[in-house]
Amino acid sequence: MPISLSRSLLAAVTMLGALPALAQENERAEFAGGVLTITETEDMDRVLAFDGQELARDYFVHIDQIADVAGTEVAFVSVGPGGNACSPGTLMLWKDADGRLQTQKAGEECDAPTVAVSDYGVFFIRYLLPGESADMMFWSPDEGMKTFAATTYTPEPGTGWETLDLDKIGHPIDLFRNAGIYAAAQKLLGDELSSVVTSLVVSGQPDLSGNLLSARGCVPHACGSADGFIVVDKAAKAIFIAQMGEDGVTRFWPDRARWPDAAAALLPQGF
Numbered sequence: 001m002p003i004s005l006s007r008s009l010l011a012a013v014t015m016l017g018a019l020p021a022l023a024q025e026n027e028r029a030e031f032a033g034g035v036l037t038i039t040e041t042e043d044m045d046r047v048l049a050f051d052g053q054e055l056a057r058d059y060f061v062h063i064d065q066i067a068d069v070a071g072t073e074v075a076f077v078s079v080g081p082g083g084n085a086c087s088p089g090t091l092m093l094w095k096d097a098d099g100r101l102q103t104q105k106a107g108e109e110c111d112a113p114t115v116a117v118s119d120y121g122v123f124f125i126r127y128l129l130p131g132e133s134a135d136m137m138f139w140s141p142d143e144g145m146k147t148f149a150a151t152t153y154t155p156e157p158g159t160g161w162e163t164l165d166l167d168k169i170g171h172p173i174d175l176f177r178n179a180g181i182y183a184a185a186q187k188l189l190g191d192e193l194s195s196v197v198t199s200l201v202v203s204g205q206p207d208l209s210g211n212l213l214s215a216r217g218c219v220p221h222a223c224g225s226a227d228g229f230i231v232v233d234k235a236a237k238a239i240f241i242a243q244m245g246e247d248g249v250t251r252f253w254p255d256r257a258r259w260p261d262a263a264a265a266l267l268p269q270g271f
Contacts, residue, residue, distance in 0.1 A: 072141040087112045128153040130176040131193030155182040172200040172215035188253045199228025211235040214266045231263040
């Protein structure tokens with residue numbers, strides 16, 4: 001079912017008992033016999049309401065879609081605080097058999113799954129970092145939320161050091177899609193793989209220097225406290241990783257003394 005939205009950039013609306021008098025309505029959609037609105041307040045919060053009743057409030061609120069799920073009209077609304085590399089959670093709204101409005105949120109800040117809507121239910125699929133595993137959840141109006149399957153991060157089949165093209169790496173996390181690099185990272189980091197890789201999530205285009213690729217990153221919402229750095233030496237089929245510690249001590253994999261001079265020369269100031 002399509003969403004009908006209207007935007008009023010200059011109109012002030014008053015929601016009795018729910019929204020501030022000087023709030024500005026940003027989105028409106030007909031839903032379940034009523035009206036969903038998203039209104040921006042003077043303090044830059046956005047407030048989701050159904051027929052004037054407040055349902056959620058945060059910095060980022062957006063009506064993603066309204067769909068028919070197993071015969072029930074369901075609204076999907078993104079709700080979150082915003083920020084770098086952090087996707088919002090999804091708030092679902094629907095009316096039960098007695099006509100009462102129900103809500104359920106799927107995913108928290110920086111850990112929100114992707115929503116895949118089918119005719120008979122909704123799948124919630126988490127974006128996995130290297131080394132991570134998670135349950136794929138399924139929801140339907142009749143059965144509620146339940147575990148559908150277990151998922152584990154896996155590199156691309158058929159890849160390896162021989163297929164690695166450093167020129168095509170747009171983000172350091174993309175490196176681990178290569179099975180050769182992923183195997184090297186597992187051997188180097190062991191159980192710390194996912195936590196160390198998180199320090200590369202907020203990053204940009206890696207730098208290339210001959211056969212060496214390097215990239216610096218940081219943990220979402222914590223840049224400057226646990227930053228990560230990676231060097232990939234394609235010729236040597238080796239990777240080198242460093243992570244700043246909250247105690248001011250940088251950790252190195254392998255030990256700093258085993259880093260070749262060319263890789264060590266790429267370490268940013270502060271590491």
